[in-house]
Amino acid sequence: MGNIMTVIIYGVLFSYLLAGILYLGGNLKSKASFFKYALVLAVVGCVLHFALLVMRTLLTGMLPLTNGSEFLLTFAWVTVLIYLILSYRYEIQAAGGVVMLLSALMVFVLIALTGGSLHAVAPLMPALKSPWLTVHVITAAVAYSAFTVAAGLAVIQFFPVGHGIKEHHMNLLVKCGFALLSLSIVLGAIWAEQAWGRYWSWDPKETWALITWLIYAVYLHLYRNREWRGNNARWMVIIGFLLVMFTFFGVNYLLPGLHSYA
Amino acid sequence: MEHVRKVFKFISSMKTGLVVLVLIGLVSAIGSAVFPRTFFETLFFKLLLLLLLLNMFLCTVNRIRLTVRSLLAGPGRKVWYRNWGILLLHLGIVFILLGGMMYSAYGQNNRIHLAAGERVNMQRVLDIEHSFTLQLNEFRIEFNEDGSPSQYVSEVTILEEGQKVKQVAISVNHPLNYKGVKAYQYSFGFMINAEYVAEDGEEKSGSFVEGALLQPGGTERKVKIFKYIPNFNPAHGMNTVTLRPDNPRIIFSVYEGDKFLGVGAAAFNEPVEIDENVNVTFTGVEPYTVLEVKHDPGLPLVLAGGITLMLGVCLALLTAPGRKSNNDHR
Ligand code: HEM
Numbered sequence: 001m002g003n004i005m006t007v008i009i010y011g012v013l014f015s016y017l018l019a020g021i022l023y024l025g026g027n028l029k030s031k032a033s034f035f036k037y038a039l040v041l042a043v044v045g046c047v048l049h050f051a052l053l054v055m056r057t058l059l060t061g062m063l064p065l066t067n068g069s070e071f072l073l074t075f076a077w078v079t080v081l082i083y084l085i086l087s088y089r090y091e092i093q094a095a096g097g098v099v100m101l102l103s104a105l106m107v108f109v110l111i112a113l114t115g116g117s118l119h120a121v122a123p124l125m126p127a128l129k130s131p132w133l134t135v136h137v138i139t140a141a142v143a144y145s146a147f148t149v150a151a152g153l154a155v156i157q158f159f160p161v162g163h164g165i166k167e168h169h170m171n172l173l174v175k176c177g178f179a180l181l182s183l184s185i186v187l188g189a190i191w192a193e194q195a196w197g198r199y200w201s202w203d204p205k206e207t208w209a210l211i212t213w214l215i216y217a218v219y220l221h222l223y224r225n226r227e228w229r230g231n232n233a234r235w236m237v238i239i240g241f242l243l244v245m246f247t248f249f250g251v252n253y254l255l256p257g258l259h260s261y262a
Numbered sequence: 263m264e265h266v267r268k269v270f271k272f273i274s275s276m277k278t279g280l281v282v283l284v285l286i287g288l289v290s291a292i293g294s295a296v297f298p299r300t301f302f303e304t305l306f307f308k309l310l311l312l313l314l315l316l317n318m319f320l321c322t323v324n325r326i327r328l329t330v331r332s333l334l335a336g337p338g339r340k341v342w343y344r345n346w347g348i349l350l351l352h353l354g355i356v357f358i359l360l361g362g363m364m365y366s367a368y369g370q371n372n373r374i375h376l377a378a379g380e381r382v383n384m385q386r387v388l389d390i391e392h393s394f395t396l397q398l399n400e401f402r403i404e405f406n407e408d409g410s411p412s413q414y415v416s417e418v419t420i421l422e423e424g425q426k427v428k429q430v431a432i433s434v435n436h437p438l439n440y441k442g443v444k445a446y447q448y449s450f451g452f453m454i455n456a457e458y459v460a461e462d463g464e465e466k467s468g469s470f471v472e473g474a475l476l477q478p479g480g481t482e483r484k485v486k487i488f489k490y491i492p493n494f495n496p497a498h499g500m501n502t503v504t505l506r507p508d509n510p511r512i513i514f515s516v517y518e519g520d521k522f523l524g525v526g527a528a529a530f531n532e533p534v535e536i537d538e539n540v541n542v543t544f545t546g547v548e549p550y551t552v553l554e555v556k557h558d559p560g561l562p563l564v565l566a567g568g569i570t571l572m573l574g575v576c577l578a579l580l581t582a583p584g585r586k587s588n589n590d591h592r
Pocket of ligand 1 (some may be wrong): 034213214221223275277279282283318322578579
């Protein structure tokens with residue numbers, strides 16, 4: 001199965017990359033056909049990506065959320081899925097390029113980190129065997145994905161092509177992401193309490209997740225205020241996304257701590 | 263009176279709250295990068311959290327009035343969910359901060375080491391009112407097929423006034439929770455059993471910690487027990503291949519005075535010749551468990567706060583009306 005998975009992950013990468021480029025091309029040339037092909041490619045990539053997640057689940061007998069690489073794989077997939085679902089209902093294609101390229105970047109980083117081999121299986125260490133941990137990680141993955149799509153909308157709104165996007169849709173994504181991140185942080189604390197005896201120990205991952213949570217909380221409060229909408233709100237959503245990235249990559253791969261189980 | 267009102271209004275205002283939130287975010291970022299760990303123990307940081315608590319407490323109290331009014335006025339169902347959600351979510355954070363403060367003020371932690379058969383009176387390690395004793399019956403490590411650990415288990419008996427109350431297994435992710443005391447599987451270690459003839463000619467057998475120095479009779483040489491390696495492979499040096507005892511060895515070194523003579527890896531029950539006719543035999547190991555014990559009177563409040571926060575955030579944000587209603591500005 002290992003070889004097939006390697007082939008599929010490259011397929012996913014190229015589908016997303018091409019979809020992203022076509023979306024951007026559609027923005028520049030405002031050609032509806034570009035958007036159509038881009039959508040097809042994004043859907044194909046998303047289906048292949050899903051197949052990969054299923055294969056990984058069959059291989060390990062666990063949801064693909066037990067280490068940093070699996071988390072990244074799931075995170076990138078949910079990002080595309082959220083984008084596709086939203087773009088079905090709302091006019092947000094203008095952000096397709098940014099979102100697909102971000103997803104492609106995540107898949108690329110995953111390949112770079114694992115060398116494209118997704119078939120390594122290692123048993124879980126005892127501390128990671130907890131249903132709390134499972135929901136903690138699922139909610140984190142979906143929250144991060146919602147923030148990623150929100151950032152995609154925020155970026156493109158700075159350009160004329162993005163002016164058709166409603167700020168309200170970005171706000172919707174941030175609200176969902178914030179609710180899920182709140183659940184994730186609380187559930188993670190419950191897990192940490194059971195496993196280590198401390199619900200909060202200010203380890204770098206916890207601290208940075210809290211900082212991320214705080215910036216989105218500030219965004220939500222200020223959003224009631226007209227003068228904080230528009231560019232200010234967009235900047236906060238983009239900074240929030242960068243904090244999400246730092247919480248994930250910076251802490252997992254740069255700083256040591258309990259959470260660096262990758 | 264007017265001044266008091268103004269101060270109250272300032273402390274409880276959302277603007278002040280947001281400034282405090284941003285401040286906490288900023289100093290946490292700097293603190294975690296520059297002084298990891300210690301920064302969050304400082305008085306400065308605790309004062310910031312206290313300020314947040316005060317602000318959120320007051321604004322939540324204000325919010326209760328508003329929410330009750332909206333309940334009575336009976337606006338749309340979505341606005342109702344939203345108002346209750348916002349109230350619960352802030353209340354949850356207040357509970358968590360209060361519970362955390364209770365831990366800072368009254369919480370206690372300690373660690374206990376127990377070998378099979380040993381017991382400890384909990385009042386010896388924690389300042390608690392209710393007395394009970396924990397006795398370790400067995401500590402074991404369970405393994406996966408590849409030799410990696412799948413679980414660490416301490417089988418313990420709880421005794422009160424010498425009477426057995428109950429028997430429980432403490433393992434990772436399954437702590438003991440008994441009368442306000444929680445005990446967690448924290449770590450473990452091994453005592454090493456050795457036999458030799460002591461200086462007075464007595465046959466001696468005992469359990470020793472890693473690093474212990476043995477002084478057998480009939481020689482000037484000493485034996486230092488360095489380390490127990492459950493699955494020894496010279497290619498891995500002093501690191502065990504897996505935790506499973508597939509090839510157990512005791513690493514020891516021999517000294518004469520201060521002079522280092524050599525190092526060896528002894529199998530169990532295989533006499534090691536230290537000097538002419540002087541032997542030391544390692545007969546096995548005895549595992550001990552390390553439990554983290556904790557008494558945290560704030561824990562129920564923190565848990566209640568966490569649940570309230572989760573509930574509130576879902577109510578407020580996931581059921582919110584499609585467009586922001588601007589009539590509930592405050
Ligand atoms: C620091 C003191 C705080 C004050 C004074 C405060 C005050 C308020 C007020 C008055 C509202 C009502 C907004 C409205 O009616 O539209 C609100 C909403 C909200 N607050 Fe806070 N809050 C504080 C801290 C926090 C924190 C720490 C969080 C979470 C991290 C938070 C999360 C929220 C959320 C999610 C909403 C709903 C926002 C929306 O749906 O637009 N608040 N807050």
